[in-house]
Amino acid sequence: xxxxxxxxxxxxxxxxxxxxxxxxxxxxxxxxxxxxxxxxxxxxxxxxxxxxxxxxxxxxxxxxxxxxxxxxxxxxxxxxxxxxxxxxxxxx
Numbered sequence: 001x002x003x004x005x006x007x008x009x010x011x012x013x014x015x016x017x018x019x020x021x022x023x024x025x026x027x028x029x030x031x032x033x034x035x036x037x038x039x040x041x042x043x044x045x046x047x048x049x050x051x052x053x054x055x056x057x058x059x060x061x062x063x064x065x066x067x068x069x070x071x072x073x074x075x076x077x078x079x080x081x082x083x084x085x086x087x088x089x090x091x092x
Contacts, residue, residue, distance in 0.1 A: 008057050025061060036062050 010023040011033060025034045030048035040062055044051050052058055 007055065008061075010061065023061060023064070025058070036065070 008028060009026045011026055013022040013024055025039060026032070027034060027045045027048060027050055029050035030045060032045065032047045034045065038046060039052065039058060
């Protein structure tokens with residue numbers, strides 16, 4: 001059985017508004033960069049009409065900002081997010 005996450009490629013975008021890196025979907029057929037709004041609004045790629053179907057990777061892609069927002073609202077999370085866990089390695 002093929003892993004459905006391998007079907008799609010995502011481009012990382014550094015977004016200071018989000019805890020984790022933001023992503024854009026690359027259409028597997030035409031390789032255009034698509035946003036979450038594109039996927040939520042259209043079941044097909046607006047550029048080449050590729051059918052995305054239902055997929056757990058696409059569901060995670062669409063829900064990521066909601067989960068990110070929920071994480072920010074948890075008590076004590078802000079202090080953890082401000083601390084860079086790799087700072088000690090960067091200081092070496």
